[in-house]
Amino acid sequence: MIAIVDYGVGNLFSLTASLQKLGAPSVVTDDPETLAAADRIILPGVGAFGDAMKKLKQSGLDETVWALANTGKPLLGICLGMQLLFEVGTENGREPGLGLLPGEIRPLREILPPGYKIPHMGWNALTKHGESRLLQNVRQGAHVYFVHSYYAAAKERDVTATAEYGAPVTATVERGCVFGCQFHPEKSGPVGLAILKAFNETEAIL
Amino acid sequence: MLTKRIIPCLDVRDGRVVKGVRFADLADVASPAGLAAYYSSAGADELVFYDITASAEGRRLFTEALRETASQVFIPLTVGGGVNGLADFDRLLKSGADKVSVNTGAIADPTLISRAADRYGSQCVVLSADVKLVDGAYHVFAKGGRVDTGMEAIEWLRQGERAGAGEVVVNSIDTDGVKGGFDLPLLKKVCEALTIPVVASADAGLAASVFHFGTVSIAELKREMRACGIPVRTEE
Numbered sequence: 001m002i003a004i005v006d007y008g009v010g011n012l013f014s015l016t017a018s019l020q021k022l023g024a025p026s027v028v029t030d031d032p033e034t035l036a037a038a039d040r041i042i043l044p045g046v047g048a049f050g051d052a053m054k055k056l057k058q059s060g061l062d063e064t065v066w067a068l069a070n071t072g073k074p075l076l077g078i079c080l081g082m083q084l085l086f087e088v089g090t091e092n093g094r095e096p097g098l099g100l101l102p103g104e105i106r107p108l109r110e111i112l113p114p115g116y117k118i119p120h121m122g123w124n125a126l127t128k129h130g131e132s133r134l135l136q137n138v139r140q141g142a143h144v145y146f147v148h149s150y151y152a153a154a155k156e157r158d159v160t161a162t163a164e165y166g167a168p169v170t171a172t173v174e175r176g177c178v179f180g181c182q183f184h185p186e187k188s189g190p191v192g193l194a195i196l197k198a199f200n201e202t203e204a205i206l
Numbered sequence: 207m208l209t210k211r212i213i214p215c216l217d218v219r220d221g222r223v224v225k226g227v228r229f230a231d232l233a234d235v236a237s238p239a240g241l242a243a244y245y246s247s248a249g250a251d252e253l254v255f256y257d258i259t260a261s262a263e264g265r266r267l268f269t270e271a272l273r274e275t276a277s278q279v280f281i282p283l284t285v286g287g288g289v290n291g292l293a294d295f296d297r298l299l300k301s302g303a304d305k306v307s308v309n310t311g312a313i314a315d316p317t318l319i320s321r322a323a324d325r326y327g328s329q330c331v332v333l334s335a336d337v338k339l340v341d342g343a344y345h346v347f348a349k350g351g352r353v354d355t356g357m358e359a360i361e362w363l364r365q366g367e368r369a370g371a372g373e374v375v376v377n378s379i380d381t382d383g384v385k386g387g388f389d390l391p392l393l394k395k396v397c398e399a400l401t402i403p404v405v406a407s408a409d410a411g412l413a414a415s416v417f418h419f420g421t422v423s424i425a426e427l428k429r430e431m432r433a434c435g436i437p438v439r440t441e442e
Contacts, residue, residue: 014276117402119329121372165208
């Protein structure tokens with residue numbers, strides 16, 4: 001069972017539908033016990049970093065997710081959900097994230113050359129770096145669908161794929177059982193489904 | 207590098223696709239979900255559904271068709287037609303739309319763009335405009351291209367961008383329905399004036415004759431684009 005963290009952020013229609021398509025049972029929940037009982041957790045999200053963290057904190061879900069990730073339960077952050085995995089957001093001043101991965105979330109405009117539109121929106125190709133459990137069935141150069149204005153300034157060793165948009169932009173991250181996609185796998189056609197399928201087959205590393 | 211997107215656009219009335227495409231291997235050409243799946247596997251990068259129904263019952267059928275489509279097709283879906291308020295945004299986004307396109311609704315109440323962008327994010331808000339050359343100036347037309355608003359098109363789109371639209375769709379009435387292609391001078395002006403993505407629409411003219419009658423497949427179109435050095439999403 002995959003538990004999708006419900007904290008009132010974003011549209012979960014396509015995510016739940018794509019998991020259903022894969023035959024992966026899922027539940028949308030804000031209940032700590034259901035999250036603890038799940039085999040894997042997905043942290044979705046769109047919108048602003050600070051608002052999302054505030055909502056997670058109000059319900060205590062920030063600590064639940066942090067603690068469960070530290071037990072080795074596979075956790076996948078999608079889009080803003082991936083950004084929340086990091087230590088610090090910078091949308092409205094410096095705001096702490098979940099701190100499961102080292103690094104901060106920075107505005108794309110800091111690294112993009114002039115003329116590049118923000119948000120980075122549309123289909124872009126993945127450049128894979130090294131081994132990745134999440135991307136094991138995804139070929140080099142496969143396209144996925146992005147919509148974002150901030151990026152993860154992550155440690156190089158945690159970045160398993162980038163997308164070229166005037167600069168290399170962090171596309172996927174992976175450390176142990178903590179996974180993240182900046183793009184939307186649930187909107188990325190067969191490639192996205194392959195990524196969700198791989199996540200559904202990840203095992204805890206204890 | 208971001209790829210150029212090829213986006214088939216389907217008119218839906220009472221939950222069924224109007225002017226359905228005649229593909230030999232597609233049984234029900236009027237099924238939104240069936241046609242969407244077909245286009246998705248054929249290499250479409252996104253899909254647009256326009257609800258051209260006026261009745262409440264038609265609206266309900268459209269929403270049902272949208273839910274069915276979004277449960278089976280995992281590429282971005284934009285929907286429009288009859289979007290006049292936040293309640294429409296809410297209904298469509300909850301039924302699986304990723305973006306909602308406003309046209310006449312935004313002309314009637316321009317604050318709809320900013321209110322929707324504030325609530326759902328700019329990435330959800332598409333401003334679509336029907337544009338026609340009138341006495342040497344580009345005018346915005348409302349109500350499906352029937353009513354000249356007198357508003358200057360570039361300024362209207364710029365205003366939409368400032369209000370928080372994440373993307374604009376420019377439908378040139380002058381080229382609509384003829385196979386002459388897109389109105390390039392108009393599109394050039396729009397692209398120069400805006401920083402958000404611009405989608406060129408010629409649904410009845412170019413795309414219909416291209417895709418609906420199978421003159422050119424999306425795959426062929428993309429091969430040609432790639433040969434011209436235009437980045438496109440490759441078949442996976």
